[in-house]
Amino acid sequence: xxxxxAAVEAMGVFFDVGAMRLVDDxxxxxxxxxxxxxxxxxxxxxxxxxxxxSGELVPTSGRILLDGLPxxxxxxxxxxxxxxxxxxxxxxxxPFTAIEVVMLGSSVPGFVHGGASAEAERVLERVGLIELADxxxxxxxxxxxxxxxxxRAMCQLATARRLPGETPLLLVxxxxxxxxxxxxxxxxxxxxxxxxxxxxxLAVLHDINLAAGYCDLLxxxxxxxxIACGPPGDIVRDDLLxxxxxxxxxANTTPSRTPxxxxxxRDEAKD
Amino acid sequence: xxxxxxxLAVRLFLLLAITASVAVDASAQDGGKAYDTTRIVSVGGDVxxxxxxxxxxxxxxxxxxxxxxxxxxxxxKKSVGYMRALSSEGVLATGPTLILATDTAGPxxxxxxxxxxxxxxxxxxxxxxxxxxxxxxxLVAKITGKADAGAALANRIGAEFEAAAQTxxxxxxxxxxxxxxxxxxxxxxxxxxxxxxxxxxxxAGAENVIxxxxxxxxxxxxxALELAPEAIVVMKAAPGHRATEAAGPIATEIAAxxxxxxxxxxxxxxxxxxxxxxxxxxxxxxxxxxxxxMKIFYPETxxxxxxx
Amino acid sequence: MLKITAEPVDKASIRRxxxxxxxxxxxxxxxxxxxxxxxxxxxxxxxxxxxxxxVLELLGYAERSSRHEALVLFDIRLPRTLLAIYVGAxxxxxxxxxxxxxxxxxxxPGLIGVSSGAALAAVSVIxxxxxxxxxxxxxxxxxxxxxxxxxxxxxxxxLLVAVTSGRRTVSTGALLLAGxxxxxxxxxxxxxxxxxxxxxxxxxxxxxxxxSLAGASWGKVIGALxxxxxxxxxxxxxxxxxxxxxxxxxxxYHLGVDIRRAKYLIVLATAAAVGAAVAVAGIVGFIGIVTPxxxxxxxxxxxxxxxxxxxxxxxxxxxxxxxxxxxxxAPAELPLGIVTAIVGAPFFLHLVLRRGVHG
Numbered sequence: 001x002x003x004x005x006a007a008v009e010a011m012g013v014f015f016d017v018g019a020m021r022l023v024d025d026x027x028x029x030x031x032x033x034x035x036x037x038x039x040x041x042x043x044x045x046x047x048x049x050x051x052x053x054s055g056e057l058v059p060t061s062g063r064i065l066l067d068g069l070p071x072x073x074x075x076x077x078x079x080x081x082x083x084x085x086x087x088x089x090x091x092x093x094x095p096f097t098a099i100e101v102v103m104l105g106s107s108v109p110g111f112v113h114g115g116a117s118a119e120a121e122r123v124l125e126r127v128g129l130i131e132l133a134d135x136x137x138x139x140x141x142x143x144x145x146x147x148x149x150x151x152r153a154m155c156q157l158a159t160a161r162r163l164p165g166e167t168p169l170l171l172v173x174x175x176x177x178x179x180x181x182x183x184x185x186x187x188x189x190x191x192x193x194x195x196x197x198x199x200x201x202l203a204v205l206h207d208i209n210l211a212a213g214y215c216d217l218l219x220x221x222x223x224x225x226x227i228a229c230g231p232p233g234d235i236v237r238d239d240l241l242x243x244x245x246x247x248x249x250x251a252n253t254t255p256s257r258t259p260x261x262x263x264x265x266r267d268e269a270k271d
Numbered sequence: 272x273x274x275x276x277x278x279l280a281v282r283l284f285l286l287l288a289i290t291a292s293v294a295v296d297a298s299a300q301d302g303g304k305a306y307d308t309t310r311i312v313s314v315g316g317d318v319x320x321x322x323x324x325x326x327x328x329x330x331x332x333x334x335x336x337x338x339x340x341x342x343x344x345x346x347x348k349k350s351v352g353y354m355r356a357l358s359s360e361g362v363l364a365t366g367p368t369l370i371l372a373t374d375t376a377g378p379x380x381x382x383x384x385x386x387x388x389x390x391x392x393x394x395x396x397x398x399x400x401x402x403x404x405x406x407x408x409x410l411v412a413k414i415t416g417k418a419d420a421g422a423a424l425a426n427r428i429g430a431e432f433e434a435a436a437q438t439x440x441x442x443x444x445x446x447x448x449x450x451x452x453x454x455x456x457x458x459x460x461x462x463x464x465x466x467x468x469x470x471x472x473x474x475a476g477a478e479n480v481i482x483x484x485x486x487x488x489x490x491x492x493x494x495a496l497e498l499a500p501e502a503i504v505v506m507k508a509a510p511g512h513r514a515t516e517a518a519g520p521i522a523t524e525i526a527a528x529x530x531x532x533x534x535x536x537x538x539x540x541x542x543x544x545x546x547x548x549x550x551x552x553x554x555x556x557x558x559x560x561x562x563x564x565m566k567i568f569y570p571e572t573x574x575x576x577x578x579x
Numbered sequence: 580m581l582k583i584t585a586e587p588v589d590k591a592s593i594r595r596x597x598x599x600x601x602x603x604x605x606x607x608x609x610x611x612x613x614x615x616x617x618x619x620x621x622x623x624x625x626x627x628x629x630x631x632x633x634v635l636e637l638l639g640y641a642e643r644s645s646r647h648e649a650l651v652l653f654d655i656r657l658p659r660t661l662l663a664i665y666v667g668a669x670x671x672x673x674x675x676x677x678x679x680x681x682x683x684x685x686x687x688p689g690l691i692g693v694s695s696g697a698a699l700a701a702v703s704v705i706x707x708x709x710x711x712x713x714x715x716x717x718x719x720x721x722x723x724x725x726x727x728x729x730x731x732x733x734x735x736x737x738l739l740v741a742v743t744s745g746r747r748t749v750s751t752g753a754l755l756l757a758g759x760x761x762x763x764x765x766x767x768x769x770x771x772x773x774x775x776x777x778x779x780x781x782x783x784x785x786x787x788x789x790x791s792l793a794g795a796s797w798g799k800v801i802g803a804l805x806x807x808x809x810x811x812x813x814x815x816x817x818x819x820x821x822x823x824x825x826x827x828x829x830x831x832y833h834l835g836v837d838i839r840r841a842k843y844l845i846v847l848a849t850a851a852a853v854g855a856a857v858a859v860a861g862i863v864g865f866i867g868i869v870t871p872x873x874x875x876x877x878x879x880x881x882x883x884x885x886x887x888x889x890x891x892x893x894x895x896x897x898x899x900x901x902x903x904x905x906x907x908x909a910p911a912e913l914p915l916g917i918v919t920a921i922v923g924a925p926f927f928l929h930l931v932l933r934r935g936v937h938g
Contacts, residue, residue: 333910350908350910352912353786353911355783355786356786356793356912356914357911358622358905358911358912359793360622360623360651360905361909361910361911361912363623363650363651363655364624365910378793380721380793380794380796381793381794384650387654388647389650466777486776486777487777487781
């Protein structure tokens with residue numbers, strides 16, 4: 001997998017707002033099939049970085065390449081063919097049903113229209129919402145809304161007509177923040193499947209253990225800079241995590257060698 | 272059906288020219304020809320009053336809302352609405368043979384459509400002066416074939432104006448008067464120059480205190496105080512009432528406006544509620560209006576025996 | 580691959596709302612019926628049966644009837660019916676577009692200054708046209724006012740967009756606030772115009788702001804035609820953009836919407852549509868807010884259905900309201916804006932109280 005060409009490549013990316021530097025010289029390479037988890041404390045610039053990759057924000061300096069081509073200046077429509085985004089939260093004032101929101105994902109011109117509703121049903125099943133397909137979006141719980149948007153992004157990538165050599169890219173910003181543990185697993189499994197089908201996924205995550213369990217690569221960000229990036233085993237370490245989050249954290253591993261972290265330290269646990 | 276109509280509409284564009292030329296024919300009839308006066312729609316209070324004075328009241332089928340005199344005649348006629356908001360089909364629905372309208376009738380598109388119909392549409396227009404009133408009378412009389420009655424009426428009106436002018440000549444010191452079109456929630460709308468009110472005040476031998484602006488405009492209490500009117504004439508909405516020099520509800524409202532309350536007019540209780548149609552329409556009753564106002568302004572002068 | 584073995588779901592039930600297609604069909608029929616009614620109802624009592632006779636009369640093959648059948652049907656009612664359809668459709672579609680772009684079900688076209696601009700221009704022409712530009716007024720005749728209203732509406736909107744455009748996009752929030760400020764300014768200037776105008780102009784001014792189709796003419800129909808065609812061609816392109824914008828600007832961009840272009844087009848289309856509607860009919864309230872609201876309740880917020888259904892419903896409502904305006908006090912007539920407000924305002928209140936603004 002390491003030999004595959006880079007699908008997403010960020011090179012020396014800076015982003016300033018006024019005198020504030022929100023993203024500070026970030027380099028990142030991800031390949032098709034990889035799920036990259038971005039971890040870091042609040043305000044580390046994770047979401048901003050994701051917006052830069054989505055094209056929504058333009059870097060102050062540096063370049064972001066998608067399949068070797070810079071995304072700056074790419075038409076929104078041709079970007080939308082390749083990249084879908086699940087926002088942290090999304091307000092909707094109008095009474096769309098869940099499946100209608102999902103089908104908005106396939107509303108980009110040039111997309112396969114015929115199978116849109118079948119595809120919408122398929123992705124709703126994948127996120128466990130098929131029973132609520134006809135429910136008004138505005139009546140759904142926070143977690144259900146999150147899953148609707150994940151389904152919408154999946155629908156977008158599934159129905160887009162991509163050219164050969166174009167890698168689908170899924171950007172998700174804290175997709176599990178409102179979900180119970182069962183649905184967290186459901187969503188991350190679905191994300192893994194999308195990667196397995198050839199996409200590259202960048203996911204901002206809060207839960208280090210979830211990220212360690214489902215991501216191929218973890219990137220640690222603090223104050224806009226990327227502190228470390230690598231496989232979970234190399235990243236979930238006492239020193240790196242403590243430095244990133246600014247508190248003492250003890251990393252451990254399960255018998256199956258998946259690293260994990262508990263929010264309480266050993267000292268506290270003894271009490 | 273809709274398709275057929277749409278095709279019809281397209282063909283209609285081509286036919287517009289024909290319609291337009293027909294319209295010219297209709298207006299060409301105005302050159303002194305006799306009109307069919309069996310069913311008249313009268314727009315404008317002055318026109319309606321003239322028709323009644325000429326004995327044509329029974330021929331009127333519909334009037335506008337500014338036609339409020341004579342009672343009860345006009346109240347039994349159909350109403351085509353306010354003279355500036357006519358409806359072309361509404362007017363035609365009354366089945367008129369002749370439409371007589373003041374020049375302020377509107378909206379312009381409706382007037383254009385009515386002129387395009389086969390019903391003759393004649394505009395009655397003249398300035399707000401004694402001569403203007405006579406002019407209107409003579410024009411209406413000519414169109415309705417009542418030239419003799421018209422001449423008599425015009426003469427009578429002329430004589431009445433003349434009598435008023437003689438009375439006016441005896442006035443040594445003109446009253447400084449202020450005309451208020453409306454008084455609402457502490458705001459007074461005053462009549463400036465080039466208004467019918469200004470003309471009527473002059474005919475009644477009064478001096479309009481407002482010389483600074485044209486038309487009807489809001490007047491502040493302070494400005495009113497500075498103008499120091501000796502009499503205030505205010506339009507009374509309800510028609511048919513005679514002028515009264517009494518403290519009605521309008522007088523109370525005027526007295527409530529700071530500044531106005533301190534004017535000589537209010538202090539002396541000279542607030543005159545006057546019939547708007549009588550004062551502002553410049554119809555056959557214009558000389559009577561002037562005379563009546565004069566009586567109120569100058570009780571002593573009016574008590575001197577009038578000419579005739 | 581993850582397979583969730585859910586209960587078999589009735590596929591038809593989770594497809595598009597089945598009511599949407601039926602609604603569009605029903606509205607098309609209603610529009611047709613009301614258009615024919617509008618042609619056959621009026622104080623003169625001339626009905627559609629008179630059409631063949633009237634055509635002959637128009638062509639000169641028949642005597643001009645005393646009932647003015649040709650005039651009533653083709654020069655008074657037909658242009659009026661066509662304009663009612665245009666005004667209703669344009670206002671309703673403009674309302675739907677504004678609500679979509681501002682993501683607010685209570686937005687109306689007034690927010691982008693077009694109504695204020697049109698009203699200010701129209702009022703100025705009523706008050707000063709003949710004094711300041713007598714020769715222009717003579718050349719343009721009765722079209723001076725609609726033309727001025729149209730240009731005024733577009734100009735104010737263009738100014739607003741120019742002021743609130745950033746480097747990358749039009750800021751919706753700034754547009755909203757600037758729109759409110761401009762509306763207030765226009766209101767003040769209209770007050771100034773009213774202050775400076777004479778009694779007669781003052782009355783016309785009041786009547787104009789009440790809205791009416793009494794002044795319908797073929798000239799106005801021809802004037803509105805290119806805008807109707809432009810709207811009909813532009814709307815299908817905006818459907819997707821508007822649907823995306825309902826999710827939010829960032830989300831719409833993620834779905835491939837060129838936000839800047841979309842907003843320019845939406846604002847331009849709204850300004851042109853409303854400018855022309857105000858120009859031919861004056862201010863006609865509540866159509867822009869109420870109509871899309873009703874359609875959303877019946878068929879959901881998808882603009883593929885919302886835009887055409889709103890256009891048809893708006894046209895039907897204005898046709899019905901105009902018939903009422905013509906008939907209630909015949910042979911006089913009520914201003915259309917009064918009818919739409921009297922019927923629209925309580926209905927709107929009912930909708931809001933019953934269902935909430937979220938539908």
